Amino acid sequence: MTTPRRAWLEALVGALDGGHDLVVAGLGANARYLPHLGVRAPHFALCDSMGAGIPLGLGMALGRPDRRVIVLEGDGSLLMNLGTLATVGAARPDNLVVTVFENARYESSGGQALPEVRADFVAIARAVAFPVAERLAQAGELPPALARGWASGGPALLALPTAFDPGESIPPYSERPAEIRLNFARALGP
Amino acid sequence: MAGPTPIEREGARRIVAALEQAGVMLVATVPDTWIGWLMEEIRKSRRLRVIDVVSEEEAIAIACGAALVGTRAAVVIQNAGLLNSGAVIASLVHLYTIPCFLLVSYRGDERDPVYYHAPKGRVTEPTLTAWGIRHARARGREGIAAQIRQGFDWIEETRAPFALLFSAEDLA
Numbered sequence: 001m002t003t004p005r006r007a008w009l010e011a012l013v014g015a016l017d018g019g020h021d022l023v024v025a026g027l028g029a030n031a032r033y034l035p036h037l038g039v040r041a042p043h044f045a046l047c048d049s050m051g052a053g054i055p056l057g058l059g060m061a062l063g064r065p066d067r068r069v070i071v072l073e074g075d076g077s078l079l080m081n082l083g084t085l086a087t088v089g090a091a092r093p094d095n096l097v098v099t100v101f102e103n104a105r106y107e108s109s110g111g112q113a114l115p116e117v118r119a120d121f122v123a124i125a126r127a128v129a130f131p132v133a134e135r136l137a138q139a140g141e142l143p144p145a146l147a148r149g150w151a152s153g154g155p156a157l158l159a160l161p162t163a164f165d166p167g168e169s170i171p172p173y174s175e176r177p178a179e180i181r182l183n184f185a186r187a188l189g190p
Numbered sequence: 191m192a193g194p195t196p197i198e199r200e201g202a203r204r205i206v207a208a209l210e211q212a213g214v215m216l217v218a219t220v221p222d223t224w225i226g227w228l229m230e231e232i233r234k235s236r237r238l239r240v241i242d243v244v245s246e247e248e249a250i251a252i253a254c255g256a257a258l259v260g261t262r263a264a265v266v267i268q269n270a271g272l273l274n275s276g277a278v279i280a281s282l283v284h285l286y287t288i289p290c291f292l293l294v295s296y297r298g299d300e301r302d303p304v305y306y307h308a309p310k311g312r313v314t315e316p317t318l319t320a321w322g323i324r325h326a327r328a329r330g331r332e333g334i335a336a337q338i339r340q341g342f343d344w345i346e347e348t349r350a351p352f353a354l355l356f357s358a359e360d361l362a
Contacts, residue, residue, distance in 0.1 A: 022259070044258065048281035052251040055243070056282070059255020059263065062216055062241065067259070083244035087252075091241055177286045184258060 001137050002163040005101060009033055011139035012070070012099065015146050016041045022060055022069045022188070026053030028108040029170045030072040030101060036171055042187035045180055047173055051081030054098055058088055061096040068095045068150060075102045076114050078121065085121075088155050089128030097149040097156045098125075103164040111166050125157035132156035201331035202231040202361040205293070208335035209264055210237045212342045214291075216256050216263040217241065218249035220271050224295040224358050228266065246271030247278040254288045262342065268295045269314045272353065279321055279351060289345035293338075296327070296355035318353055328356040 009030065016023070018040035025031040031045035046053055057071035078085075078100055088096065100121050106112045125133035131154040134145055142158070149156030175183070205228060209217070217232055218241045219225060232238055243249045246267040253263035267275075272294050283290045297304070298311020318325045324344070328334045334356070341352045 024255075046282070048285060049251070049278055052247070052254075052278055052282055055248040055251035056255040056258075058241075059216070059218075059252035059257075059261075060259045061255075062239070062252070063256035063259040063261030063263070081245070081248065084248050087241070087243045087248055181258070181286050181288070188259060190260075 002103070002161045003137070003139055004165070005029055005162050005168070006033070007139040008099075008101065008142065008160050008162060009037055011142040012072070012146075013037045013039050015143040016070070017068070020068050022064070022067050024053055024057040024060065024069065024071045026050070026071070026073040026077045028074050028077070030074070032170050032173055035174050042184050044184045045175070047177060047180075050077050051084070053077060054081065054084045054088065057096060057098070058084075058091060058093060061093040062091065065093075065095060068097070070146070071096070071098045073098060073100050074107070075100055075104065075119070075121070076106045079114065079119060082119070082124070085125055085130070085157070086128045089125070089130055092129070092154050094153050094155075095150075097146060097158065099158045099160055101160050101162045103162040105164045107164065111164065121157060121159050130155050130157050135159040135161065137161065198362045199227065199231055200362065201334060202228045204331055204335045205338065205361075206231050206235050206238070208338035210235060212262060212339055214238060214262045214264050216253070216261060217266055218243050218252040218263060219266040220244070220246050220249060220268070222268040222270075222295050222297065224297075224356070224361065225266055225268060227358070227361055232266075245274070247275045250275055250278050250290060250292075251282060253290055254282055254286070257288050257290065264291050264293055266293045269297055269355070270310055273310060273314070273317060276321060279323065283351050284322065287349040289349055290351040291341055291345055292323075292351060292353040294353050294355050296357050299355075299357065301357045301359060314355070323351050323353050325353040325355060328354055328360040330360055331362065334360055
């Protein structure tokens with residue numbers, strides 16, 4: 001069972017705590033949607049740098065233990081940097097939740113299929129000491145899963161099976177990198 | 191093969207002190223032999239948190255994330271790993287103009303006794319230049335603390351990366 005990306009994103013945005021949460025989106029559809037969702041928390045979108053979303057979020061989580069960091073990553077992007085889950089598991093931040101949008105496609109580059117093997121990110125996360133690693137089915141499950149992640153005392157990974165719709169009208173990148181950085185800094189404050 | 195272990199670690203201790211004085215909180219690292227000697231000293235610090243990572247690109251992204259939330263971080267990697275990191279340097283550090291301090295073990299320069307490092311030693315500085323990364327060779331235990339201090343000042347004034355290349359003798 002898969003859920004439309006937009007439904008996952010709206011559920012996630014609705015669950016954010018604007019005073020505590022920071023959002024990092026890996027490159028692609030999530031980063032392109034982010035400016036159009038009315039996100040109330042500081043958010044940083046990658047236009048490029050495939051695979052860097054999770055370590056970028058880890059750096060934020062370690063640098064600001066008083067904030068909670070949510071990373072939005074794609075399955076193709078995570079496969080490019082799969083070892084980062086081991087790094088996160090070893091660092092054990094209690095303020096980092098990784099969401100993985102699974103559609104088995106390189107959506108940004110035209111929807112090409114990922115290598116034909118099913119990487120079970122939930123099993124991998126559990127194997128590298130994430131106390132919470134779950135695959136969800138519906139958008140309504142996301143807010144309580146996030147709450148379980150924050151309460152777990154360690155990092156969490158939530159796999160989100162996502163519908164691939166080649167006709168989906170994903171907005172283009174609407175902010176330049178300098179704007180993204182400055183807007184993030186302004187929203188974060190001193 | 192790594193060459194002789196430096197008996198004295200005064201240079202390494204000065205690096206630790208300089209990182210602490212620069213207000214560094216996080217050190218993201220992938221080991222090599224020389225870095226292993228340095229990290230033994232860094233891990234003794236009560237002010238530096240070491241993040242052991244599995245790839246150098248990751249270390250750079252972690253340092254960028256820390257910088258974006260106002261926390262100083264250092265990346266400690268070998269030049270082989272730096273050479274792997276062109277994409278993240280171009281598409282994250284340069285694209286978003288994020289200050290990034292790189293402390294790089296310089297394998298394969300004329301001071302390195304290990305023959306198989308020589309090819310990457312030959313391409314390291316030309317690559318850094320091509321990638322637009324300001325860099326300097328460490329000036330031994332007497333100069334390295336000042337170079338670290340100046341490096342952090344420079345990356346934050348310019349919002350750019352800086353690589354300080356060190357050899358085993360700089361740790362002694």
